[in-house]
Amino acid sequence: HGTRHPNEIGAAEVEAFLTHLAVEGNVAASTQNQAFSALLFLYREVLHQDLGPIDALRAKKPKRLPTVLTKEEVRRVLGHLSGAHQLMAKLLYGSGLRLMECLRLRVKDIDLAQRAIIVRDGKGMEDRVTMLPDSLIAPLQEHLQRVKRLHEEDLAKGYGAVYLPYALDRKYPNAEREWAWQYVFPSDRLSVDPRSSVVRRHHLDESGLQKVIRQAAQRAGIPKPVGPHTFRHSFATHLLENGYDIRTVQELLGHKDVKTTMIYTHVLNRGGLAVRSPLD
Structure with a gap:
C-alpha cells in the first residue's frame, strides 16, 4: 500500500x-x-x-510427529550424562516431566514414600501427580542431601531465601527459608532477583540442560534432533508400547484433551488397525 x-x-x-x-x-x-x-x-x-x-x-x-527415542537410544544418551544433569534427564524420561516442570520442582513436591511427584502449576496452571521411578529413589536422596547442605551453608551466610510464587512470602513469612520450599535443582551460584533485589539461589537454567542433552545425543551417535522434551515424548510412547491405557498416559502427561495424547499412537504406526507392511 x-x-x-x-x-x-x-x-x-x-x-x-x-x-x-x-x-x-x-x-x-x-x-x-x-x-x-x-x-x-x-x-x-x-x-x-x-x-x-x-x-x-x-x-x-x-502437523509434525514428535521425535521419539528407542529404549536403547535413551540408555545411550543417559550414559553420556552425569551428576544433576543425568538425574534431571532421568526424571524427564522416567516421570514424563516437561523441562520447566523439572527445574521448578521443590523439595515438598517429591514424595519418596509414595513414589510420586506432584507437578505444581503445570501447563494450563493445573497440578497433577506422576510416578517417581524406584530406580531414582536412592540417587534423589543423595542429591537432596547435597542440596540441603548447600542450603544450610546459605542460611549460615544470611541467605537461603528462595523465591515464592503468588505472594506466598507475605502469607507465610518464614516459608522462603524453609527446606521444604527449596528448589530440588538449585543454581550453583547466588544471584540478585530482579523482582525484589534480594540475593537468592534460583533453580538451574534451562539452557544448560538443553545444551548437555544435545551434546550427549551427538556423542551417543543418535542421528535425530534430541532435546529435553524428546524424553517426555519417549516416556509416553514407551508406556503405550507397554500396553498402558491412553487415558492413563493422558493423566500422567497432564494433557487436557486426549487428542493431544493420541499423537503418540501415530508415532507407534498403529493407528487403531496395527497395519503391517506386505513386505513383512
Whole structure:
C-alpha cells in the first residue's frame, strides 16, 4: 500500500496483506500469526481503532510427529550424562516431566514414600501427580542431601531465601527459608532477583540442560534432533508400547484433551488397525 498511513488502511487491507503472506509469501503459520498480532497491537493500542473481525486466509500449521527415542537410544544418551544433569534427564524420561516442570520442582513436591511427584502449576496452571521411578529413589536422596547442605551453608551466610510464587512470602513469612520450599535443582551460584533485589539461589537454567542433552545425543551417535522434551515424548510412547491405557498416559502427561495424547499412537504406526507392511 505504498506510503499510505495506517490510519487510512482498514480491515480489508489487513485481510489482503495476511492472505498475501499465506498464499504468495508461503510463510509459516507462526509468522502469519506474529504479523497479525503486531497489526492488532498497532491498531488497538497505538491508533485506538477496532479493526473488527478479520477473515484472512490462514497459513496451514504443519502437523509434525514428535521425535521419539528407542529404549536403547535413551540408555545411550543417559550414559553420556552425569551428576544433576543425568538425574534431571532421568526424571524427564522416567516421570514424563516437561523441562520447566523439572527445574521448578521443590523439595515438598517429591514424595519418596509414595513414589510420586506432584507437578505444581503445570501447563494450563493445573497440578497433577506422576510416578517417581524406584530406580531414582536412592540417587534423589543423595542429591537432596547435597542440596540441603548447600542450603544450610546459605542460611549460615544470611541467605537461603528462595523465591515464592503468588505472594506466598507475605502469607507465610518464614516459608522462603524453609527446606521444604527449596528448589530440588538449585543454581550453583547466588544471584540478585530482579523482582525484589534480594540475593537468592534460583533453580538451574534451562539452557544448560538443553545444551548437555544435545551434546550427549551427538556423542551417543543418535542421528535425530534430541532435546529435553524428546524424553517426555519417549516416556509416553514407551508406556503405550507397554500396553498402558491412553487415558492413563493422558493423566500422567497432564494433557487436557486426549487428542493431544493420541499423537503418540501415530508415532507407534498403529493407528487403531496395527497395519503391517506386505513386505513383512
